[in-house]
Amino acid sequence: MIETPTTPPPASRSPMVKNIIRESGIAIALLLLVLVFSLTTEHFLTTANVTNILTQVTINLILGVGITFVILIGGIDLSVGSVLALCAVVGGTVMNLPGLGVIEAVTFATLASVAVGIACGMLNGLISAYWGLPSFIVTLGMLNIARGAALTVTDARTIYSFPPAFNAFGSQTFFGVPLVFLVALLLVLVSWFVLTRTVFGRILYGIGNNEEAVRLAGHPVFWYKVAAFTIAGAAVGVGAMIYVARLNIASPIIGVGFELNAIAAVIIGGTSLNGGRGSVLGTLLGAFIIGVLANGLVLLGLSDFMRQMITGGVIILAVIVDKYRERLST
Amino acid sequence: MRLSKLLTVSALAVSLAVPAMTGAAFAQDKPVVGLVMKSLANEFFKNMLEGAEAHAAEKGTYELRAVGMQSETDIETQINAVENFITQQVDVIVIAPADSRALIAPLKRAADAGIEVVNIDVELDPQAKTDAGVELAFVGPDNREGARMSGDTLAAELGQGGKVVILEGNPGADNAIQRKLGFDDSIAANGLELVDSRTAHWETEEANSVFTNMLTANPDIQGVMAANDSMALGVVKALEAANRTDIKVVGFDNISAIRPMIQEGKVLATVDQFGSQMAAQAIDKALEVLAGAPPLEGWIKTDLALITADTQN
Numbered sequence: 001m002i003e004t005p006t007t008p009p010p011a012s013r014s015p016m017v018k019n020i021i022r023e024s025g026i027a028i029a030l031l032l033l034v035l036v037f038s039l040t041t042e043h044f045l046t047t048a049n050v051t052n053i054l055t056q057v058t059i060n061l062i063l064g065v066g067i068t069f070v071i072l073i074g075g076i077d078l079s080v081g082s083v084l085a086l087c088a089v090v091g092g093t094v095m096n097l098p099g100l101g102v103i104e105a106v107t108f109a110t111l112a113s114v115a116v117g118i119a120c121g122m123l124n125g126l127i128s129a130y131w132g133l134p135s136f137i138v139t140l141g142m143l144n145i146a147r148g149a150a151l152t153v154t155d156a157r158t159i160y161s162f163p164p165a166f167n168a169f170g171s172q173t174f175f176g177v178p179l180v181f182l183v184a185l186l187l188v189l190v191s192w193f194v195l196t197r198t199v200f201g202r203i204l205y206g207i208g209n210n211e212e213a214v215r216l217a218g219h220p221v222f223w224y225k226v227a228a229f230t231i232a233g234a235a236v237g238v239g240a241m242i243y244v245a246r247l248n249i250a251s252p253i254i255g256v257g258f259e260l261n262a263i264a265a266v267i268i269g270g271t272s273l274n275g276g277r278g279s280v281l282g283t284l285l286g287a288f289i290i291g292v293l294a295n296g297l298v299l300l301g302l303s304d305f306m307r308q309m310i311t312g313g314v315i316i317l318a319v320i321v322d323k324y325r326e327r328l329s330t
Numbered sequence: 331m332r333l334s335k336l337l338t339v340s341a342l343a344v345s346l347a348v349p350a351m352t353g354a355a356f357a358q359d360k361p362v363v364g365l366v367m368k369s370l371a372n373e374f375f376k377n378m379l380e381g382a383e384a385h386a387a388e389k390g391t392y393e394l395r396a397v398g399m400q401s402e403t404d405i406e407t408q409i410n411a412v413e414n415f416i417t418q419q420v421d422v423i424v425i426a427p428a429d430s431r432a433l434i435a436p437l438k439r440a441a442d443a444g445i446e447v448v449n450i451d452v453e454l455d456p457q458a459k460t461d462a463g464v465e466l467a468f469v470g471p472d473n474r475e476g477a478r479m480s481g482d483t484l485a486a487e488l489g490q491g492g493k494v495v496i497l498e499g500n501p502g503a504d505n506a507i508q509r510k511l512g513f514d515d516s517i518a519a520n521g522l523e524l525v526d527s528r529t530a531h532w533e534t535e536e537a538n539s540v541f542t543n544m545l546t547a548n549p550d551i552q553g554v555m556a557a558n559d560s561m562a563l564g565v566v567k568a569l570e571a572a573n574r575t576d577i578k579v580v581g582f583d584n585i586s587a588i589r590p591m592i593q594e595g596k597v598l599a600t601v602d603q604f605g606s607q608m609a610a611q612a613i614d615k616a617l618e619v620l621a622g623a624p625p626l627e628g629w630i631k632t633d634l635a636l637i638t639a640d641t642q643n
Binding site for chain 1: 369370371372373376501526528529533534535538539540542543544546547549560563564567570571572585586587590
C-alpha cells in the first residue's frame, strides 16, 4: 500500500515483505475504526469493553486461523460451523461421563473435541485430495454430515451441566485479557511460525501458487493438502471447547453460519481465495475488524439492519482494496 | 454409549429432509395423519414429535406419518412434504408452517383434495388466506400473550420506570414478531422504559455478544426480555461475566437448560407453550371432524403457563 522510491523492484520482493505491506493496510483500517468509535461513543475505549471485544472475537479468530491454512492452498472449508457443534456435543458428552474427576473430565473432553475436529478435517482433506474434488462441495457435504451427527449424538438435546471450574475458565481474565483469547493468540503465533518459518508452511503457500511445481519438486502434495484441512479441523475442536466454557451449553444447533464469519475474517485479512497469498496475522486483524464493527455499531446505537449492511459492505470493500494492494505489491 | 452412534455417522445419508416415518405397521383402514414440522434440530419440535408419537401409540386409532426439515427456513422441503402427503391421500395434515404465506397454496391444494388441514404453531397469514380463498383453522398458542406474561413478571419486579432491553428473534419470523409485540404491550402497560431492542437470531452466542455490547452502551439497564430461552442463557452468562447480579432476566419456551437457572434465581420467569401436546391436540381436533364433528374454524388457543421459581416446585 505504501510505495516509496527506495523499495526494490517488485520481482525481488520476498513473500514476507509482501505480507507486511498487505497487513499494514489492514492494520490502518482497523486503527481508523478504533479511532472513529473512540471519538463517537462514550464506552468504546474502556478496559471492560476491550475485554468484551477480545472475548467476542475469540471463537471467530480460532476458526479463521484454521481456515487460513485451507484457503492458502486454494481450498475452502464450509463445514466449520457444523463441525464446531459436533465437537462441542461430543466434548460435552464426554465431560459428563460418570466417575470422572474435574481434571480428567476436562482433559478427556478436550481431547475428544479436538479428535473429532481432526477426524472431520482429515476426511474433508482425504476426500477432496484423493478424488480431486472441489473442497467447496466436499465441505458442504461435511456441513450436513457433522450437523446430522451432532443431532444424533445428543438426540437433539442441549447439554448444559459442566464443572464450575471449567466455566470459570471461560470468563476468567488476566490483566483484562480473557484467558480464552490468550488461547486464540497462542494459536495465531504458532500458526504464524509454522507458515512462515518452516518448510511445511512454505510448501502450503507453494501449493496455493503453483501446485504442479510443488509436485514436480517431489513433495507429496496429497498429504500437505490433507494436513491443511486437518489443522482447520483441530482448530474447530479447540474453538468448540471454548464455546462450551464460555456459554455453558453444548447444543447440536450452535455454530450455524460461523463458517461465513470466519471466512470473512480471512478475506478481510487479505488472504486470497485463490490461495498462495495471505497470512494468519491478516486473519487476526480481519477478525478484529469484524469484532470491532459488531461491538462499535451497537455502542453507536445503529439498528441491526444497518449493522448487517455495513458489515457486508466492509467485506466487499476489503476485497476491492486487496485488488489494488495486489497490483502495488507484485 | 452415545459415542457408538457416532461410529455410524459415515453411514448417515445426507438427507435434506429428516423423514421420521412412524407407525407404518398399523392397519390400512385407520385414518392417516401427516404431521409436517419445522426443524427437528430444535428441541421444541423434537418434543412435539415425541408427544405426537406417544399420542399415536396410546390411542392406536390413527396412523402417524411425521416429517421434519433441516432448518427453520427450509420452506421448499415443507412444500414438498405437503405435496407428497396429497399424493399419498392422507386424511389429515397437521402443519407448523415455516412461512406464513408460502405454504398457503400447497395447503389449499390439500384442502381441495378433501384432506382435513390444521395449522399449528404459527398462524398462516389471515390476509393471504382470504386472498387465496381458503379457510384453515389454527390450533396454537398466543405468543403475544405469552410474552406479555413473561414481561409482566419482570415489570412487577422492577416497578414503574424500570429500564429494560429486548432481545428479539429472527427478523420477520412470525413468533418473533408476536413476542416482540407482547413485550411492547407489557412495557407500555407497566410504564417501563425500553432502552434498546435488537435481534440475536434466537442464538446463545450471539445473544451473549449483543447483550454484552448493549450493557456497555447502557450500564443502567435493569431488566432483559429475551424472546427465547436460548438467548436468555447467553444473557445470563454475560451478566456473570460482568458481575451484574442486579439485572433481571425473563425468557420464553421453558427449555430444559433454563430450569436450573430459574431455580437459582438467575432467570426470573419463562413461558411454557406445551409444544409436546400441541400436535397431539390438533390431531384430536381433526379426528373429531373426520368422525362427524363440525368443521374447525378460527383460532383454537392452546395452553400457556408462566414458569417461575415458585411454580416450578
